Amino acid sequence: MPVRVTIKDYLFESHLFMQRSVQALIFAAVLIAALIGRLVYLQVLAHEHYITLSDDNRIKILPLPPNRGLIFDRNGLILADNLPSYRLELTLEQIHDIDATLDALSRLVNIRDVDRKRFKKLRQRTPVFKPVALRFHLSDDEVARFAINRHRFPGVDIVAGLSRHYPHGPLAVHALGYVGRIDERDLQRIDASDYSGTTHIGKVGIERTYEDVLHGTVGYRQVETNAEGRILRTLVRTPPVPGENLYLTLDAELQSVAEQAFEGKAGAAIAIDPSNGDILAFVSQPTYDPNLFVNGIDTETYQALRDDDEQPLFNRALRGQYPPGSTLKPFVALGGLERGIINEHAHTYCPGFYRLPGKARKYRDWKRSGHGTVELNTAIAQSCDVYFYDLALSMGIDRLHSALSLFGFGERTGIDIIGELPGLLPSRQWKRAARNLPWFPGETLITGIGQGFMLTTPVQLASATATLSEYGRRFKPHIVASTQQYDDIELTPVPVEPLVDTPIEDLHHWTSVITAMREVVHGKRGTARKIGKDSEFEFAGKTGTAQVFGLKQEEKYEADKLAKELHDHSLFIAFAPIDKPRIAVAVVIEHGGSGSAVAAPIARIILDQYLVEKRS
Amino acid sequence: MSTILDTSREDASKRDWQHILHFDAALLFGLLAISALGLFVLYSSAGGDNQLVARQIVRLGIAFGGMVVVAQLRPQWLQRWTPWLYGLGLTLLIAVLVVGDVGKGAQRWLDLGFVRFQPSEMMKLAVPMMVAWYLSDKRLPPTYPRLLIAGALIVAPVLLIAVQPDLGTSLLIASAGFFVLFLAGLSWKLLGGLGLLATAGAPLLWHFMHDYQRQRVITFLDPEQDPLGTGYHIIQSKIAIGSGGLFGKGWLNGTQAHLEFLPERSTDFIFAVLGEEFGLFGIGVIVVIYSFIIVRSLYIAAQAQDTYGRLLGGSLAMTFFIYFIVNTGMVTGLLPVVGLPLPLVSYGGTSMVTLMAGFGILMSIHTHRKLLAT
Structure with a gap:
C-alpha cells in the first residue's frame, strides 16, 4: 500500500466544499421554510384567533359606577347624601410584604386595629389582583402625607370616591336603613353587571327597598391599556346615569321630636297622614348610627349592638309584634255596631270581672272594683274590659275576625320598607292550622280586649287608626313621596295607593266610636285625660296596656316584683284633628307599663309638634 | 487577461472600485437594506425614543466602519x-x-x-x-x-x-x-x-443547566403554563405576529408593541414588531434579504482561493443564518427563548460590531483574491 502523502488536492477540496455548501444551503432552506410555514400558520391560519387576543389585550371595559340617589325628607332636608372621600387601597399581588407595608403606612396615616382587622377580613374574600380598602375617609393631611411618599408604596393607592353618609346619624335609621359593601347574599339578588364598579348596596330600610331607584345605571368606559394595565386613552365612554333622589313623606323635625320623646325607652311610634297614607314619623327605639355600617362595621361594635338587651338593630315599628291591648277596643266596638250586635246605648254591667256562662273562671277587668254600668262611650273612654268581653262573646271569633281584618289587622300593610311582619289576627282556621286545637270561647273574650293570640305591628296599628279616623278610607302606608331624576328639578310623585275601603253600614257608628275616643282624651274620666287637659286642639285616642304574660287567677300584677321583660307594654293610638284628621299615631313602649302614663304623653308630643309647632 | 472571477466581465470597472475599497457591492447592499429596514422597525418599537434610534444609527456606523477596516486586512494576515x-x-x-x-x-x-x-x-x-x-x-x-x-x-x-x-x-x-x-x-x-x-x-x-435555563426550556415546551411569568414573552410575541396578518397593522400601528405588551420589543423580540406592523408580506421581504445575504456569503466563500478562506467564509455565512433562524424561531415560538438578537435589526452594540467584522472578513476574502492565470 503506497504511503499517502498529504498533499492538498485543491480541485477535490473545492468540490467537497461546494458539495457541503449546497448541503448547508439546503439545511438553511429547510429551516427557513419551516419558519415561513410557522408564520403562515400564525399570520394567516390563526390570524383571527390572535387578532381577538390582541384586542382583548389592549381594550378593557371599565365600569363607571353611578352616583347613588340622595334621600330627602318631605321638606327637602337631606337624610342620606354622598360625601367625597378618599380611601386607601392595597392591591395585594403588587405588594411583597403586606405587614411591612402596613407598618410603613401606619407612620403616614392613622391605621387603627379596627382598620387592620377589617382589612384582614376583606382581603380574604378579595382576589389578589383586586384592590382592598384599608382606610376610608382619609383626612386632607393624610392624603397629602401619602401623596409625597407614594413612590415608596407600589400597589398602594388613594382612590377618590363618594361615600354614603347619613348626616343625622341615627335619625330615622329604621326607616332609612343603610348601605353596606356588597356581599355574596346581595350578589344573588342583583344583576352583577349592573353593579360593576359599585361597592355598596342598600342593605335594609328604604336604602334596600328603593335600591333599584337609588342605584342608577352603570356607565362604561372602553379604554386602551398597556400590559401594566395603565390607561392610555379612552375609546368609548357611556356615562353612568345617577340614581334618582327620593323625597320622603317623613318629616325629619317631627321624627326628631318623636325620637327624643321616647327618652331612651324601647318602643316604636308611627305617625301617618290619614288622608293619603304618608308616613310622617317612623320611630323605632333604640337606634344606632347607620354610618357605622357603610364601610364595614368592626366585629366588637357589631357584637355590642347585636347583643344589646335593648336590641337597637331590631326594627320595632315594622317587625315588632305586640298585643294591641285596649287600643283594639274602638275597632271591636265599631265591628259590633256595624254588625248590629250592640248599639251605642246598650248597657253592660261591669263588676270588675267576667265569667263565661256556666264557668267559674274569672276574666278580670283592669279595674278590680269594676266600672259599674257602662255603655259604648264610657266603655271606650274608661277602657272597660268587661264590656268588651261581653261584646266579643256576642260577636264570636268569626265575626270578630272579619270585622278586624277590614282594618288590616293580621296582614302586612304593604308599607314600602322591606321586612314588614304581618302580626296575627287569630281565627278558628288559624288555630286549627297552627296549633291543631279547636277555638275556645275564652279566647274570644281576650281577643276582644286585644290580648291572647292577637298581635299587631306599630305600622299596622297606626294604619288601622288612620282608617278609623278617615271613616274607612284606606291607603297603603308609604314613606317615599316622590322621586327625582338627577338632572331634573321636577319631582315625580309616587302614586298613592288606595286600598279597598272599610265598608260603612252606618256613618253614625263611626262617629260614636270616634266621639268615645275623644272622651278618652278630653272626657272627665277618660283614661288619657291627663294628656288632653291643656291641649290646644281636640283629638281622639285610645290607651292600651298589653299584658306580656297571663296572670293566674287571683294573681295581682305588681310591676315592682316582675322582671322588666314581663312588664306590660304601653300603647296609645290617636288622631287629630277629629273632624278633619291630619295625623294618626300609634305608640308602643315595650314593657312601659300603663298606656296612659307612658305611651300617651309621647303621642301628645308628636301631635303637638305636628299640629302646633309646625304652624308657628 | 484571463481570470477565474465570479463576476462577469461586463462590470469589470465596478469590480475595480470594489477591489480598491475591498467592498462587495451585493453584500453591502443587502446589509444596508437590512439595516435601513431595521431602523424603521426600531423607530416604531422605540415608541418615540428618538435617542435610542440615534444610538442605533451611531452603532451601525461604527459597525459598518469596523467592517470596512477588517475588509482591508489581507486574509493571509488574518490567517x-x-x-x-x-x-x-x-x-x-x-x-x-x-x-x-x-x-x-x-x-x-x-x-x-x-x-x-x-x-x-x-x-x-x-x-x-x-x-x-x-x-x-x-x-x-x-x-x-x-x-x-x-x-x-x-x-x-x-x-x-x-x-x-x-x-x-x-x-x-x-x-x-x-x-x-x-x-x-x-x-x-x-x-x-x-x-x-x-x-x-x-x-x-x-x-448542569441553571434554573432559569431550565425554565426557558420548560416554558418553550409549554408557554401557557406560566402566562404571566416566563411564558409571557412567547405568548405576547405570538399574539403580535399572529395579529399582524398578511399585511400587518401598519407602521407605528402595532398595538402589541406600542401598548407595551411585547417585552424586549426593541431588542430580542423586534421581529414580532416587524410581523405585527408589516405582516407576512413585510416578513417575506426581510427573509428574502437575509437569504440573499446568506447565499451571497456562501457564494463568496465558495469563490475563495484557499481552504482557510473557504472554511472561515462558509462558517461566517452559516453563523449569520443561525443568528437569524434562532432569533426568528424563538420569537415565533418554534425554539426556546435564548437571548439572541435579530442581526442588524435588534437594538444593541457589541454583537453587531462582531457581526459586521465577520462580513468584513468575507469582503476581505472576496476582494483580496489574486488573479490567477489559467
Whole structure:
C-alpha cells in the first residue's frame, strides 16, 4: 500500500466544499421554510384567533359606577347624601410584604386595629389582583402625607370616591336603613353587571327597598391599556346615569321630636297622614348610627349592638309584634255596631270581672272594683274590659275576625320598607292550622280586649287608626313621596295607593266610636285625660296596656316584683284633628307599663309638634 | 487577461472600485437594506425614543466602519494572527470568569479600564478562524485525531462561555465551529453519531443547566403554563405576529408593541414588531434579504482561493443564518427563548460590531483574491 502523502488536492477540496455548501444551503432552506410555514400558520391560519387576543389585550371595559340617589325628607332636608372621600387601597399581588407595608403606612396615616382587622377580613374574600380598602375617609393631611411618599408604596393607592353618609346619624335609621359593601347574599339578588364598579348596596330600610331607584345605571368606559394595565386613552365612554333622589313623606323635625320623646325607652311610634297614607314619623327605639355600617362595621361594635338587651338593630315599628291591648277596643266596638250586635246605648254591667256562662273562671277587668254600668262611650273612654268581653262573646271569633281584618289587622300593610311582619289576627282556621286545637270561647273574650293570640305591628296599628279616623278610607302606608331624576328639578310623585275601603253600614257608628275616643282624651274620666287637659286642639285616642304574660287567677300584677321583660307594654293610638284628621299615631313602649302614663304623653308630643309647632 | 472571477466581465470597472475599497457591492447592499429596514422597525418599537434610534444609527456606523477596516486586512494576515487571537480570547474568557463584572446576572464583561469588553464576542470570530486555520493546514476531509483536536478547540471556549452563563453566545460559537467542521467534510456517519450522543447527553446537559435555563426550556415546551411569568414573552410575541396578518397593522400601528405588551420589543423580540406592523408580506421581504445575504456569503466563500478562506467564509455565512433562524424561531415560538438578537435589526452594540467584522472578513476574502492565470 503506497504511503499517502498529504498533499492538498485543491480541485477535490473545492468540490467537497461546494458539495457541503449546497448541503448547508439546503439545511438553511429547510429551516427557513419551516419558519415561513410557522408564520403562515400564525399570520394567516390563526390570524383571527390572535387578532381577538390582541384586542382583548389592549381594550378593557371599565365600569363607571353611578352616583347613588340622595334621600330627602318631605321638606327637602337631606337624610342620606354622598360625601367625597378618599380611601386607601392595597392591591395585594403588587405588594411583597403586606405587614411591612402596613407598618410603613401606619407612620403616614392613622391605621387603627379596627382598620387592620377589617382589612384582614376583606382581603380574604378579595382576589389578589383586586384592590382592598384599608382606610376610608382619609383626612386632607393624610392624603397629602401619602401623596409625597407614594413612590415608596407600589400597589398602594388613594382612590377618590363618594361615600354614603347619613348626616343625622341615627335619625330615622329604621326607616332609612343603610348601605353596606356588597356581599355574596346581595350578589344573588342583583344583576352583577349592573353593579360593576359599585361597592355598596342598600342593605335594609328604604336604602334596600328603593335600591333599584337609588342605584342608577352603570356607565362604561372602553379604554386602551398597556400590559401594566395603565390607561392610555379612552375609546368609548357611556356615562353612568345617577340614581334618582327620593323625597320622603317623613318629616325629619317631627321624627326628631318623636325620637327624643321616647327618652331612651324601647318602643316604636308611627305617625301617618290619614288622608293619603304618608308616613310622617317612623320611630323605632333604640337606634344606632347607620354610618357605622357603610364601610364595614368592626366585629366588637357589631357584637355590642347585636347583643344589646335593648336590641337597637331590631326594627320595632315594622317587625315588632305586640298585643294591641285596649287600643283594639274602638275597632271591636265599631265591628259590633256595624254588625248590629250592640248599639251605642246598650248597657253592660261591669263588676270588675267576667265569667263565661256556666264557668267559674274569672276574666278580670283592669279595674278590680269594676266600672259599674257602662255603655259604648264610657266603655271606650274608661277602657272597660268587661264590656268588651261581653261584646266579643256576642260577636264570636268569626265575626270578630272579619270585622278586624277590614282594618288590616293580621296582614302586612304593604308599607314600602322591606321586612314588614304581618302580626296575627287569630281565627278558628288559624288555630286549627297552627296549633291543631279547636277555638275556645275564652279566647274570644281576650281577643276582644286585644290580648291572647292577637298581635299587631306599630305600622299596622297606626294604619288601622288612620282608617278609623278617615271613616274607612284606606291607603297603603308609604314613606317615599316622590322621586327625582338627577338632572331634573321636577319631582315625580309616587302614586298613592288606595286600598279597598272599610265598608260603612252606618256613618253614625263611626262617629260614636270616634266621639268615645275623644272622651278618652278630653272626657272627665277618660283614661288619657291627663294628656288632653291643656291641649290646644281636640283629638281622639285610645290607651292600651298589653299584658306580656297571663296572670293566674287571683294573681295581682305588681310591676315592682316582675322582671322588666314581663312588664306590660304601653300603647296609645290617636288622631287629630277629629273632624278633619291630619295625623294618626300609634305608640308602643315595650314593657312601659300603663298606656296612659307612658305611651300617651309621647303621642301628645308628636301631635303637638305636628299640629302646633309646625304652624308657628 | 484571463481570470477565474465570479463576476462577469461586463462590470469589470465596478469590480475595480470594489477591489480598491475591498467592498462587495451585493453584500453591502443587502446589509444596508437590512439595516435601513431595521431602523424603521426600531423607530416604531422605540415608541418615540428618538435617542435610542440615534444610538442605533451611531452603532451601525461604527459597525459598518469596523467592517470596512477588517475588509482591508489581507486574509493571509488574518490567517497568520489567528492562533494568537484565539489564544488571547481564551485567556480573556478565563480572566472574565475570575475577575469579570456581573451584568444582568451573568459574568460576561471584562473591564479594561477604558472600555468594558466581552471576550465572548471576540470568540465568535476567533473560534471559526482557529478551526479553519487548523484544518486548512492539512488535506481535507480531516482525520479523526485532527477532528478531535478541532473539536477541543471549539468545546473549550464554548464551555467557558456557557458557564458565564451565556447560552445564546456559546450556542452561536459552537455552531460557528461546527460549520467549519461540516464544510471541511465531517463525515455524515460521525455527524449521525454525534447527533445520537447529543440526544443521549441531553439529560446530562439538563443536569448542569441553571434554573432559569431550565425554565426557558420548560416554558418553550409549554408557554401557557406560566402566562404571566416566563411564558409571557412567547405568548405576547405570538399574539403580535399572529395579529399582524398578511399585511400587518401598519407602521407605528402595532398595538402589541406600542401598548407595551411585547417585552424586549426593541431588542430580542423586534421581529414580532416587524410581523405585527408589516405582516407576512413585510416578513417575506426581510427573509428574502437575509437569504440573499446568506447565499451571497456562501457564494463568496465558495469563490475563495484557499481552504482557510473557504472554511472561515462558509462558517461566517452559516453563523449569520443561525443568528437569524434562532432569533426568528424563538420569537415565533418554534425554539426556546435564548437571548439572541435579530442581526442588524435588534437594538444593541457589541454583537453587531462582531457581526459586521465577520462580513468584513468575507469582503476581505472576496476582494483580496489574486488573479490567477489559467
